[in-house]
Amino acid sequence: MVASSNSITTGSMTPVTSISANDTLNEAKKAAESSPGGQKSVLNAQILQASLQVSIQSGNDGLALLYRSAVEHLNAVLQPELGANAIGRAMGQDNSAEATAGRILSMSTGFFDAYAARYPDKDPETVARDFVALIRGGFEKGYAEAKDILTGLNVLGEGSDIAAGIAKTYELVQKGFDDFLTTKIAAIRGEADQSSTSQA
Numbered sequence: 001m002v003a004s005s006n007s008i009t010t011g012s013m014t015p016v017t018s019i020s021a022n023d024t025l026n027e028a029k030k031a032a033e034s035s036p037g038g039q040k041s042v043l044n045a046q047i048l049q050a051s052l053q054v055s056i057q058s059g060n061d062g063l064a065l066l067y068r069s070a071v072e073h074l075n076a077v078l079q080p081e082l083g084a085n086a087i088g089r090a091m092g093q094d095n096s097a098e099a100t101a102g103r104i105l106s107m108s109t110g111f112f113d114a115y116a117a118r119y120p121d122k123d124p125e126t127v128a129r130d131f132v133a134l135i136r137g138g139f140e141k142g143y144a145e146a147k148d149i150l151t152g153l154n155v156l157g158e159g160s161d162i163a164a165g166i167a168k169t170y171e172l173v174q175k176g177f178d179d180f181l182t183t184k185i186a187a188i189r190g191e192a193d194q195s196s197t198s199q200a
Helices: 021-034 036-053 059-082 097-109 112-117 124-152 161-199
Strands: 007-009 015-017
Touching: 059 097, 059 112, 059 124, 059 161, 097 124, 097 161, 112 124, 124 161
Parallel strands: none
Antiparallel strands: 007 015
16 A cells, blocks of 8 residues: 555555545445455455544544444345335444444334334234344444454554443443343233233
8 A cells, every 4th residue: 555645545556535534434345345255355455544544542433433333234134124224324423332322222223113014914022033133133243343443453452442432332232132122022912911801
């Protein structure tokens, strides 16, 4: 990778004008999608290029990356059921562990009714469990991707605020998914009990 004052040249010798780190990461993802065989190496090269342009100095930036990565993967798993960009992006907000987990949870679980409406003849408890498994899988893929990127940027060392922040966010989101499922199943069983009582 050769850098000049006005441009950065990638390994393919394609000049890239100075652009933001977000644009560079988006460009990396597009490039990776177009060449499946070299996905990881292309993405890693672009991530390193982005790391020259932006310095992650606080845990908030790491949590913003975790949030964006999680949302992208949640959008991907929800797309077949609910269409493209079901969650959308909401950057530039409070990126504490609690706020990040709260946004991931509220936006992903908020699609439950739309998801359940697609399966009116399926057992409601099964629908709830399938939905939570779907969004949990999307979140876990996003988390793993964000963690890989942050590891590549060497910001997850021992005692790192970023490492602590993303670990706390992970725990809060997982607990939130568990709580959501418990609440949904209790409500479903409560409705079933009321229905059987009214019929008796």
